[in-house]
Amino acid sequence: MSHNSDQPDLRRRDFIGKTVLAAGAASIAPGVMLTMANAGSDEGVSSKVRWGMLIDTNKCADGCSACVAACNQENGIDLIERPAGQSDAMWDAQRPQWVRKVKLKDNLTGEITNLPMMCQHCEHPPCVDVCPTGASFKRADGLVLVDRHTCIGCRYCMMACPYKARSFIHQDVASQRTGTPRGKGCVESCTLCVQRLDAGDQTTACQDACNREGHQAILFGDLKNPDSEIARALKAYHSRQIRADLELNTGVRYTNI
Amino acid sequence: MKKMQYRELYCSSPRYWGGLAFLLFIILVGMGAAFFMEHNGHFVTGMSNQIVWGLPHVFAIFLIVAASGALNVASIGSVFGGPMYKPLGRFSGLLSIGLLAGGLVVLLLDLGRPDRLIVAMTTYNFKSIFAWNIILYTGFFTIVGLYLWAMMDRKFAQYKRPIGFAAFFWRLALTTGTGSIFGFLVAREAYDAAIMAPMFIIMSFSYGLAFFIITLMAAYWWADRTIGELRLAKLKNLLGVFVGAVLYFALVYHLTNLYVTQHHGVERFILLDGGIYTSLFWIGQVVIGGIIPLFLLYSPAFGHSRLALAVASLMVLVGGFFQVYVIVIGGQAFPMNLFPGKEVLESSFFDGVVAAYTPSLAEALLGIAGVAVAMTLVAIGARMLRVLPESLEDPAEGDCA
CATH class of the missing domain: 1.20.5 (Single alpha-helices involved in coiled-coils or other helix-helix interfaces)
Known part of the structure; x- marks a missing residue:
């Protein structure tokens, strides 16, 4: 130095x-x-997974609504009480329905088709596009959900949904299940049983019910895993999306319609 | 040339306070109705999972569309330099603010969770046209407020034109946004048309001017002031053009739809066999809102009749209300075509059938209260601010007021 x-x-x-x-x-x-x-x-979830469903309408039985009942129970929809003074017609029009059975007849051939209709869990969901607060959102694993903390009940998503898959809660909710929170004035729809998936389960209530009835019309799984049963079935059989013209790339697909 | 004097709207106390008390009573009833609906939930309304936007939305959209149109008179005065319209600019700004506030109150109180207004104001999804509209609405208040200031305060007179321009473009954006709420809904056949946005703009011109004419005439009658023949004639001719343009747009919209086979069903529903919606379209929108007003406005028999002008304006509003009703409710009532080529035999969720909707009293009271909110704001504003000229007598030959 x-x-x-x-x-x-x-x-x-x-x-x-x-x-x-x-x-x-x-x-x-x-x-x-x-x-x-x-x-x-x-x-929590990864975009390496995309949950989806394949419904074989040939196996969906006429008059059977086991999937609807199972969904109602799993998601606490059956806990919703009918408000006093509500007419039958309004109860039908106002109560939430996450999954519904639809029976169709072809105009030309007269062929009858039965199928369950629910949120199609689009890759490009219109409900998510229009939601002003971002309460409608798509999770990384493809589930389209509603954040019940930021939903303001504007119902714009219900206007935008091409499948009429969403329900608004029109009345007070007295009791509910912890896995499926619900509140008056918010919008909700099928979650593909997100509470089960997040707990590590890999089936939905409707699928289980359909299998119990012996119909096996509903196949649920990871569309992105080439070894999954659903991915193999989708590859092997011709299936279609409802309103494919809108190019929403739905997560729920149907065969034989 | 006589200078234009603006003065607060004074009239005899019982007349003013009586009118105001009446409006406040309507608002109170509407608030009660809103509380009733929010407290019980929407099950007490006619709305359902099929018709998700009901009568309150019709009122709200009608008022919001009219609000942007009411500003046109100011725009013609300061942006396009129409001297006859200039003295009317201030009142036009006040009316547009009032109508927008009335519409937004209804929209807000019809939300499932109106208590979450703060969420709507702070959490945005910028892909949503609704989110843009929230910004467009708040911006409209600010810009028109500044515009009003520039028109009223001599010190800021030099900003009148630039702010006037800004307000004009903002109002076009606002109505485009309102129209696009429907225009961008790909799911429903009655909507999903880009023409919705320009159609809403022309509707706003017509409804806004009709509102303006009625409130202006009412205010001058209230305060015993005079409006000149020439000025009314100008407004009247302009209204005629707008009413004609609304009919033209409705024609183009339906012709376009009729060309597309896929849309034949919904067109048949609105134009032919949709029951109440068909009646509302032809009788309400076309005859009451279009043909009769055009006759009253252009027939030489009513050339100088102020009553005819007032009635025509009122009919434009009634017809316009029905037009919005047909668009909002009719568009939802027609079933979505999920399965083309198939008929729905059974569904618990009303697939393939026309949805029923009967508006409840509470919904109507809330909507009417929105109109009362608008009128109350205008009545208070005109009483406190110098928005209305002392006299609207026609300017003398060669003069421009």
């Missing part, structure tokens, strides 16, 4: 600076680590 100094090489300022830096890093690092770890768990 050319200059004379009784100070150590590391000057006081440098020392203080580096100490503060080290202390800061030591205290922030765990936080950053936690945040990063948490970001992972926040995601």
Whole structure:
């Protein structure tokens, strides 16, 4: 060293600076680590999966509504009480229906088709596009859901849905199931039993019910996994989307209609 | 040349306060109706999962569309330099603010969760036309407020033109947004047409001017002031053009739909066998809202009749209300065609059948209260601000007021 100094090489300022830096890093690092770890768990689901459904209308039995009953029970829809003084017609028009049975007849051939109709979990959902607050959203794994904390009940999504899949809660909700929260004045629709999927289960209530009845018309699974039963079935058989002209790339597909 | 004097709207106290008390009573009843619907839930209304937007939306959209049109008189005065319209600009701005506020109150109180207004104001999905509209509505209040200020305060007179331009373009954007709420709904056959946006703009011209004429005549009658013949004749001719244009757009809209085989069903429904909607279309929209007003406005027999002008304006409003009703409710009542080429034999969710809707009293009271909110704001505004000229006598020969 050319200059004379009784100070150590590391000057006081440098020392203080580096100490503060080290202390800061030591205290922030765990936080950053936690945040990063948490970001992972926040995601929760991965876009490597896309949940979907294949419905074989040939197997869907006329007069059977086991899927509807199972859905109502699984999602607490059967807990909704009819308000006093509501007419039969209005109860039918106002009560929520996540899945419904539809019976069709071909105008030309007279062929009869039965099928369950519900939220089609589009890749490009119109309900998500129109929602002013972003309460309607599509999860990474393809589920189209409603955030009941930000839904303002404007019903624009119901206007936009080409499948009439959504229901508005018209009355007070006395009791509900913890997995499927619900509130007066918000909109809801089929979640593909998200509470089951998030608990690690891989079937939906409607599918289980259909299988129990011995019809096996509903196949549920991961569309993106080439080895899944549903992916193999979709590859092997001709299926179609309802209102394919809108190019929404639905997650629910039908065969034999 | 006589200088234009603006003065607050004074009339005898009982007449003013009596009128105001009447309006406030209607608003109170409407608030009660809104509370009743929110407290019980929408099951007490005629709305359902099939008809999701009911009578309150008809009122709200009607008022919002009219609001942007009511600003036209100011725009003609300061943007396009029409001297006869200039003295009317201030009142036009006030009326447009009032109508928009009335419409928005109804829209808000018909939400499933009106208590979440703050969510709607702070959480945006910018792909949603509804979200744009929330910004367009709040912006409209600000811009028209500034415009009103520039028109009223001499110190800011130089900003009148630029703000007037801004307000004009903003109002076009606002009505485009309102029309696009329907125009962009691909799911339903009655909507899904880009013509919806320009059609809503022309509707706004017509309804807004009709509102303007009626409130102007009412205000001058209230305060015993005079309106000149020439000025009314100008407004009258303009209204005639707008009413004709609305009919033309309705014609083009239906002709376009009729050309597309896929839309024959919905056209048949509205034009031929849709029951109440067919009646509302032909009798309400076309005859009451179009043909009779055109006759009253253009027939030489009513050349100088103020009553004819007032009646024509009122009929334009009634017909316009029916037009919005047919668009909003009729468009939803017609079933969506999920399965082309197939007939729906059974469905618990009303697939393939025309949805029923009977508006409840509460819905109507809420909607009417929205109109009362608009009129109350105008009555209070005109009483407190110098928006109306002392006299609207025609300018002398060669003069431009």
